Amino acid sequence: MNTDGDLHLVLSLSCPDRPGIVSAVAGLLAEHGGNITESQQFGDPSTGLFFMRVQVQTGAPREELEAALAELAGRFEMTWHLDVVGRPLRTLVLVSKAAHCLADLGYRQRNDRLPIDVVGVVSNHTVLEDLARFYDYDFHHVPVTADTKAQAEARLLELVEEQDVELVVLARYMQVLSDDLCRRLEGRVINIHHSFLPSFKGARPYAQAHARGVKLIGATAHYVTADLDEGPIIEQDVERVDHGDDEREMVALGEDVERRVLARAVRWHAEHRVLRDGARTVIFR
C-alpha cells in the first residue's frame, strides 16, 4: 500500500546467509516507519550467500534510514545499496556501426520504458551520429586503432568521470575493452553478446552457429569482466532458425533477440534487480 508524499526507496543487499536476516531488515524498516511494498529474497546454498531486495515507502528521512542500515550491515557483513525507486541511472552507451540496439534503447528511454538517463553515446565510427542526435544524446566520436586504443580508453574513462556515469552499455560495440578498464568499471558495464553463451564465444558467432547447424540462435547480456565473454550472465533468449537461414539471415533475426535481451538486462540493472552471486547473477524480477 503506497502512501503519497513519502519516499519510495529500493534497498538491495547481500551477505553471508544465517538465520534472522529477513526479520532484522523488516524490523529495522518498520521501526523507521517503513512500509514494505515489494520484497524478494534468495539464499544460495552453493555460495552460502543471502540476497534481498526490498521496496519501502517511508516518511523517515533517508539519512536516518541509512545510518540504521549501516549499523545493521556491519553486524551482518552486508553489501548494500539504497536508492530512490525509478531514479534514472546515468548511462553511457558505446556503439560501433550496428544501429539496432541503440535505436531500441533510445526508443525505450524516450518512451519511459527504461529508467536510464543517456548522458552520451560514444562510437568508434560516425554512422550512428544521426540516430544519437535524433534522441538528443551527446555523440562522441572516439576512433580506435591498435595505436590509439590506450588514448581511446583514457577518453572513455574521462567521460565516465566527467558525467558521473553509473552504467556503461556496450550496445554492439565491436572493441574489446582492456583488462585494466574492465577491472576499473567492474559491475558497471553490460555487454550484449550475439550468441547463446557459452556457445560461440568470440568473433562472428552467427557464422559459427551456421557452420554448426544449430536450430536456435541466441543472445546474452552479461557484465563485462576481464575474461572475455565469461562475465556473469544477466539475461538470454533465443530465436528459431532453420536450414534456409544463412549467416546473413541469422544476423537479421539475431538483431531482434539482441535488442530485446539487452533492453531487459539494462532495465533490471537500472531497477537494482540484479545482484552478483559469484560467477552468476540473482535477478529479482
Add this chain to the structure above:
Amino acid sequence: MNTDGDLHLVLSLSCPDRPGIVSAVAGLLAEHGGNITESQQFGDPSTGLFFMRVQVQTGAPREELEAALAELAGRFEMTWHLDVVGRPLRTLVLVSKAAHCLADLGYRQRNDRLPIDVVGVVSNHTVLEDLARFYDYDFHHVPVTADTKAQAEARLLELVEEQDVELVVLARYMQVLSDDLCRRLEGRVINIHHSFLPSFKGARPYAQAHARGVKLIGATAHYVTADLDEGPIIEQDVERVDHGDDEREMVALGEDVERRVLARAVRWHAEHRVLRDGARTVIFR
C-alpha cells in the same frame, strides 16, 4: 539457511492491504524461532488485497505457531494456511478417454516431480484403467448419462469425503460439473481447458481454432467455478501451428501444451503458490 531437525513450514495468507503486514509476520516468525528461507508478497491496488507466502524453518512446536498466527490473523482479517513444505496433497484425478494428462501426471508423481498423492482415478469410461493401474492408482469407473449425472456426482463427493481429498484434477474429464458441485468444491478443483482462454470456450476448441485460422494454439489451467471456463486462470501456454495443421494435428500438438500447463498448475497449487485474488490468481513461483 536450513537447519536440520527443524520443521519446514509454508505459510500463505491474504488480507486487506495496509502498512506493517510484512514486519508483523516476519516479527512473529522470528519470535517463535523461525528462520525465513523463502518469502514473496504482492499488494494488488486493483482489489486492495495483500498476499504473502513464506517458507520458514522453526524449532518451535507447530501448535504454538498456529496459535500466534490465529491471533495475528484476527488483527489483520487474514485468510491463512499453514502446511509442511513438500507434504503431498491428497488428489483425485478425473479422466475420460484421453490419456496424455493422466500419463503425464502419473509419470511426474511417480518420479517425485509433483507433490501429490493420487488417492484415486475416476473415469466415466474404462479405457484408462490400465494406465491408472500401471501407476498403482485405485480406479473407479463412474459412468455418467443424463439420467445418472446426479448419482455420479454423489459418488464423486463420497470419494472426496472418504479419501479426505484436498484437490480434484479434471485431466481432460469431458463432463461439466453441476453448479452445486462446483460450489461445494470451490478452490479445490483444477481443470485443463484445451484453448487459450478466453478464446474458444466450450466444445471442440481446436475445431474453432482451425476455423478462425489462428497461428498459435494454447491451453489454460484454471480453478473450476460455476461459470464454465470462466474460473481464475492459473497457467497458460501456447504452441505454434501453421496452415498445414488441421484439427486432428492441432489436437496432437495441443496435448503437449495441455499436459505441460496442467502439470505446472497442479504443482504450484500443491506447493501453496497459488492465491485467489478475486477473478485472478497470484502465483508465487
Add this chain to the structure above:
Amino acid sequence: MNTDGDLHLVLSLSCPDRPGIVSAVAGLLAEHGGNITESQQFGDPSTGLFFMRVQVQTGAPREELEAALAELAGRFEMTWHLDVVGRPLRTLVLVSKAAHCLADLGYRQRNDRLPIDVVGVVSNHTVLEDLARFYDYDFHHVPVTADTKAQAEARLLELVEEQDVELVVLARYMQVLSDDLCRRLEGRVINIHHSFLPSFKGARPYAQAHARGVKLIGATAHYVTADLDEGPIIEQDVERVDHGDDEREMVALGEDVERRVLARAVRWHAEHRVLRDGARTVIFR
C-alpha cells in the same frame, strides 16, 4: 542454383485443387528456361483450394512467361501474381500517437530488413511527425473527427491512388476504417491488433486481459475486412505476464510483441508469402 544476369521472379497462385498442378507449373517454367530456386505448395482439404509459391530464375522475357501463365491460369481457374523477387512494395503507414510500430518498421526498412518503400506516413495526430521525418518519410496530418471522417478517408484514398500504394499498414492507427474503405482496399491493408485474437476484440484489450487475469498477452496481425478484428490472421505471438503486471505494464510489454508480429506480417506479405484461404491464410515461409 542462381544464375547471374537472369530475372529472379516469384510466382504465387491459388486454384481449385486437382491432380497435375505442380507438374504443369514446373513444366511450364522449365519450358521457358526457368530454374526453380524455391517452391512450396499446400492443398487445403477444408476449402478444396490449392496454393503454390515458386521462385524461379529465368533468361526468358517476363512477357513471354506471363502469356504462358495466363493461358495455364485459364485452364486451372488460377488466381496468380508474378513479381520480381525483393522488389519493395509501395507502402503507406497509418499511425496515431504510439511510436513503437512506426519506429520499428522504419528501422527495419532503413536497414534492408523489410522490402517496402514507405511512400508516406499518415496520422490523425502530429506527435510522430519527427519520427517519420527522421526516416525521410513524407508525413501527412489527416485529422479525423466524427464530422470529418468521410473527408479523411477520401484523402487516404487519394494518397493511395496518387502514390500507387500497394500496401497500407495500420501501425496502431486508432481509427476504425469504414466498411466501404475496407472493401475497396481489401487484401491490401494489414492491421496490428493488441491482443491474441479472438480474445479481447475491441477497445482497451490490455485492460480486458488484466481483468480476466490471463498469464500471456499477445498481438495479432491480420488483413482488415469490414468485420472489425475478424479479418484473416497473418501472424500472432505472445509474451508472459504475471500478477504483478498491471494494465500499464502490459501495455509496455505488449509493444514488443506488437512490433515484432507486425514486422513479420509485413515482410511475409511484401515477399508474397501470404495467400488468402477463405477466412484463413496460408503462409509460405
Add this chain to the structure above:
Amino acid sequence: MNTDGDLHLVLSLSCPDRPGIVSAVAGLLAEHGGNITESQQFGDPSTGLFFMRVQVQTGAPREELEAALAELAGRFEMTWHLDVVGRPLRTLVLVSKAAHCLADLGYRQRNDRLPIDVVGVVSNHTVLEDLARFYDYDFHHVPVTADTKAQAEARLLELVEEQDVELVVLARYMQVLSDDLCRRLEGRVINIHHSFLPSFKGARPYAQAHARGVKLIGATAHYVTADLDEGPIIEQDVERVDHGDDEREMVALGEDVERRVLARAVRWHAEHRVLRDGARTVIFR
C-alpha cells in the same frame, strides 16, 4: 488432392545442385500418373547440394516408379529414398535409468503420434523393464562394464540385424557407443543430449549450466557420429530457469525439454523429413 486406392509415397533425395531438378522430378512423377500432394526443396549454396522431399499419390506400380527414379538418379548423381507415407520405422530404443524419454516415446507411439514400431527396448539396467512391458515392448537387459562393453555392443548389433532395425534411439542411454558402432550405424542413431549444444558437451551438463549461471537450459537431438556430441543437429529447444533453480531442479525442468525435442526429432526422421547436409541437417517440416 488425394485419390483413394492409390499408393501414397514419400520420396526424399539430395544431389549436387543444378538447374532443372525440380521439373525433372515433377515431370517423371507426372509421367507415371503421380499427383504431388506435398513438396519441399532447398538448395544450399554453402555445400552446393540440393535437397527435395515429395509426397506423391500414384496408381502406377511402385517398381515402375523405382526403375524410373533409379535412371534419373544416375543422371543427377542423386541419393534417394522412396517409402510409403506413414509406414512405421522399425525402432530400437536404448535407455539406462531415466524414464521420461521412454515414457514419452511409448505414450506417443501407442497413441499414434509417432510412426515408429518399437521392436525392442535395450537397457544396461532393469529399472525401466516395467515401463517397457506396460507398452508391450520386448525388454533386453544388456549390462555394460568396461570389460563387457565389446560384448554388449555385439549384442546390440545382433538385435539390430535380427530385428531389421531401421532406427536406434538413445533415449538417455548413458553409455558412449564405440567409434566402430557409430560408423556402422551412421545416420540411423538419434541421441538426445541434455544441453543446448555446442554448450556443455560431455558429462553432467546441468551442473555445468548451473555453474555458468545460464538463464535458459536446453536439449539437443542429433545424429550420433564418432565425434561425441558433434553429430548433425536435428532439433533443439530451451526452457527458462532462474537463480533459484539448482542442478536438481534444472534436471527436472530439463526432462520436459528433452522428451519434447527427442519426440520431434524421431517423428521427423521417421517421416523422412530430415536430410543430411554435411555437418548440418535440412528439415522439411
